[in-house]
Amino acid sequence: MIEVKNLLKIFEGRGQVVRAVDDVSTQVAKGEVVVVIGPSGSGKSTFLRCLNGLEEFDDGQVIIDGIDIASSATNLNAVRREVGMVFQHFNLFPHKTVLENVTLAQRVVRKRKAAEAKDKAMALLTKVGIAEKANEYPSRLSGGQQQRVAIARALAMDPKVMLFDEPTSALDPEMVGEVLDVMKQLAREGMTMAVVTHEMGFAREVAQRVLFMDVGKVLEDAPPAEFFTAPKEPRAQAFLKQVL
Amino acid sequence: MSLKRRSAQWPWHGLLVVILLGLAIGLWMATKQVNYEWRWERVPQYFAYHDEVAQTAPFTGRIVKVHPDGAYSQVEMIPDAGGSRAIITVETDTLRVADGAQVTEDQEIGVTRHWRVGPLTEGLWVTIWISFASGFIGLIIGLVTGLCRISKNPALRGLAVLYIELIRGTPLLVQIFIFYFFIGTVLNLDRTVAGIGALSLFVGAYTAEIIRAGIQSIPKGQTEAARSLGMSTAETMIHIVLPQAFKRVLPPLAGQFISLIKDSSLVSVIAITDLTKSGREIITSSFATFEIWFTVALLYLLITSVLSQLLFWLERRFARSD
Ligand SMILES: Nc1ncnc2c1ncn2[C@@H]1O[C@H](COP(=O)(O)OP(=O)(O)O)[C@@H](O)[C@H]1O
Ligand SMILES: [Mg+2]
Numbered sequence: 001m002i003e004v005k006n007l008l009k010i011f012e013g014r015g016q017v018v019r020a021v022d023d024v025s026t027q028v029a030k031g032e033v034v035v036v037i038g039p040s041g042s043g044k045s046t047f048l049r050c051l052n053g054l055e056e057f058d059d060g061q062v063i064i065d066g067i068d069i070a071s072s073a074t075n076l077n078a079v080r081r082e083v084g085m086v087f088q089h090f091n092l093f094p095h096k097t098v099l100e101n102v103t104l105a106q107r108v109v110r111k112r113k114a115a116e117a118k119d120k121a122m123a124l125l126t127k128v129g130i131a132e133k134a135n136e137y138p139s140r141l142s143g144g145q146q147q148r149v150a151i152a153r154a155l156a157m158d159p160k161v162m163l164f165d166e167p168t169s170a171l172d173p174e175m176v177g178e179v180l181d182v183m184k185q186l187a188r189e190g191m192t193m194a195v196v197t198h199e200m201g202f203a204r205e206v207a208q209r210v211l212f213m214d215v216g217k218v219l220e221d222a223p224p225a226e227f228f229t230a231p232k233e234p235r236a237q238a239f240l241k242q243v244l
Numbered sequence: 245m246s247l248k249r250r251s252a253q254w255p256w257h258g259l260l261v262v263i264l265l266g267l268a269i270g271l272w273m274a275t276k277q278v279n280y281e282w283r284w285e286r287v288p289q290y291f292a293y294h295d296e297v298a299q300t301a302p303f304t305g306r307i308v309k310v311h312p313d314g315a316y317s318q319v320e321m322i323p324d325a326g327g328s329r330a331i332i333t334v335e336t337d338t339l340r341v342a343d344g345a346q347v348t349e350d351q352e353i354g355v356t357r358h359w360r361v362g363p364l365t366e367g368l369w370v371t372i373w374i375s376f377a378s379g380f381i382g383l384i385i386g387l388v389t390g391l392c393r394i395s396k397n398p399a400l401r402g403l404a405v406l407y408i409e410l411i412r413g414t415p416l417l418v419q420i421f422i423f424y425f426f427i428g429t430v431l432n433l434d435r436t437v438a439g440i441g442a443l444s445l446f447v448g449a450y451t452a453e454i455i456r457a458g459i460q461s462i463p464k465g466q467t468e469a470a471r472s473l474g475m476s477t478a479e480t481m482i483h484i485v486l487p488q489a490f491k492r493v494l495p496p497l498a499g500q501f502i503s504l505i506k507d508s509s510l511v512s513v514i515a516i517t518d519l520t521k522s523g524r525e526i527i528t529s530s531f532a533t534f535e536i537w538f539t540v541a542l543l544y545l546l547i548t549s550v551l552s553q554l555l556f557w558l559e560r561r562f563a564r565s566d
Contacts, residue, residue, distance in 0.1 A: 054468055081474035091469035095488050105473035108483060150469075157473060 007060035022216030038213035084154030092138040144175025367522025378443035386451025411449035439511035458493035
């Protein structure tokens, strides 16, 4: 479903050159859940953002469902419809109600009728357990509720792939569970997912593979059982010692 | 909070009243010094006045009969030379003729009175509509320029920067002269069009900067969320960025518009009869210099404070989603 070949992303600025993603190749099969972990600044977010073209990468290829997203013949907006993204800081639209947050892109991008979009939105809000807040503005919701709305908003586009960038890092501890539960349910339903997270429990329980990143490189790619019990890389070992 | 604060506050309110009274007395004394005679009673006629139009006999002839009809009277007359009768309507209290009287052509029979709009009202209207027209055009110029200013295209960005810097770096009065005498002459523009054009370009530049700042104040995450849902750049602007930016730029934009109303007084230099020019013209005939300038100032204050109130109301309405 996702194929990455020799991906390279360089940030230049203030005389510094940062190879944020340095020659990464990997793939995610249909229905697979891949968790990306690694220390802060290791390039996890940048890697994820290259997958839907939010970052323009410098070299390499990203192929989503058979479509090369960097090809000049590709309509990037059409690709992004198929790739949902959930951000660390939710990024809900504050001037729209919860319901409007979930219906807007359906109407604008998918050109669905108002009634159809609303039905879809209500079904998804019910699924993430927040239907009763449909007419509230996001500022009236807790972090966990906002993140669940953000997931519903992404799902409303019927994506083939979902990308999560530290979806629980900005949440108070008591709200982490409610968001992870929604994500686990999605995984059970067969959604293809790439998840950057520090929630090792989630990785162990849901992921088929764990990618460990450091200084822009994927240093280890292993099933969670293997990765958490016997990491091969010294840096992965050091990292796990710190977080576990 | 309550008792302590209040007892500590009232001497200051008292002081405020004393200072204001002092200022008023000082002003009054100052005008006494220069022997200025206040003639406030002359001011109202410049807002609206009762115009008298003389009604005259259309021919030499005889009054057949005066038909009184309340405030008005119909005067029926017949020409000496023969022919059809005429009926003339005048105000009863100004009637100068009686039944059977002989009148010559063009002799006054009486008058009719009409309310007429005075020069102050006309000037006020010109100021209001010139300000609104240039405010509206300026807003569109500002929106387009603001978007060009943050565009990725160097040509658009360069043009926007050049325009903004040119306008912000030169005085409005000079811009009005250039627009009127140079562009106005070349394109053969009417003075009002030239005035509105100069003002529009002027507010456009400031509005562009306000809009640019407003757009850039919207967090990047908003754009990224919209783009990740598959929205195009334009759709993201229209549905996500501009509505949020608009709410933030409303106060500075309104401030700019209020400034524009005051700045519009400068178009009086190219002989557009706005509120300021009307004031100057009235003074040459009324000699009520102080009264007219105070009245003109009050009228500007009236428009600007009405707008401030309107803005306050708008801001409260937009605060819904906070
Ligand atoms: N917009 C940017 N401009 C310059 N450098 C950036 C930018 N975004 C990220 N970086 C740099 O790229 C590296 C990887 O960042 P990021 O992908 O955010 O790491 P992570 O998500 O793993 O914490 C860091 O060194 C960071 O400073
Ligand atoms: Mg990150």
